[in-house]
Amino acid sequence: MPIAKIAPSMLSSDFASLAAEAHRMIKNGADWLHMDVMDGHFVPNITIGAPVIQSLRKHTNVFLDCHLMVSNPEKWVDDFAKAGASLYCFHIEATNEPEALIEQIKKAGMKVGVAVKPKTPIETVFPLVDKIDMCLVMTVEPGFGGQKFMPDCMPKVQSLRENFPKLDIEVDGGLSLDTIDTAAQAGANVIVAGTSVFKAESPKDVISTLREKVESVQSKS
Ligand code: DX5
Ligand code: ZN
8 A cells, every 4th residue: 555645634724824834734744735625516615726726835845635626627627737736636426527537637737636425436436546646535525624534435445445555545534533543444545634633732643643553554464
C-alpha cells in the first residue's frame, strides 16, 4: 500500500485566516491540504471555488487536494489548474463521461481523483483505476464537516485495496482517533480529517497518531 498521507480538511479552519491556518497545519505535520469545493447543487452547501485556491496558492507550495462536490465538474477543470490545484477529485455520480474528464484533468496538468458517495457501489470506479491517481471513498454523505463516520463504507475500501494494492485510497468524513483503526485496517492510506484535527488541543499529536495507525497496518502487510 502506498505511503500514508494526512490531509487536514480546511473546511474546519477559520476561512478568514486561511493562509495562517494552512501554515499551522503544515507546521503540525500535514502532508496535503484537503480543499472542499461545494456548489449548493451537487450538495446542499456552498463553500469555496477556484479564486480561493488561487489566493491560498500564493502563500504555500503544499499539495492542494481539491475535492469537487459539484455538478458539471468538467466546467471548472481549467480554472482550478490555473489557480494552482494539485489534484482534481470529481464525483463519479456527477458525470456521464468520466474517461473524457480524466483526460481533461491530466491535460490541464493536475493529478486525478475519483470520489464515490456512501451509497455508490465501488465497482463503478474499477474500470477507471488504471487511469487515475487516487480514489476517494466518502465515509459520510458529502456536504458538511463534523458528521459521524460510516463504518459500513469499509467493505468498499477493502475491496478496492484487494484489487489495487498500489492505489492511493482516501477516506473522508468523520475520521478521528476513534475511527482511524477501522479505516486503516480496511486499507485506506490517505486520511482526510477536519473536526478531529482542527478542534484538537494538539493538532500535531492527532496528525502524527493518524499517520502511525496507517503505518502500523502497512508494516504488517
Ligand atoms: C464533507 C467533506 C469533508 C469534511 C470532513 O462533505 O468532504 O472533507 O470536511 O470533515 P470531518 O473530518 O469533520 O468529518
Ligand atoms: Zn472532502
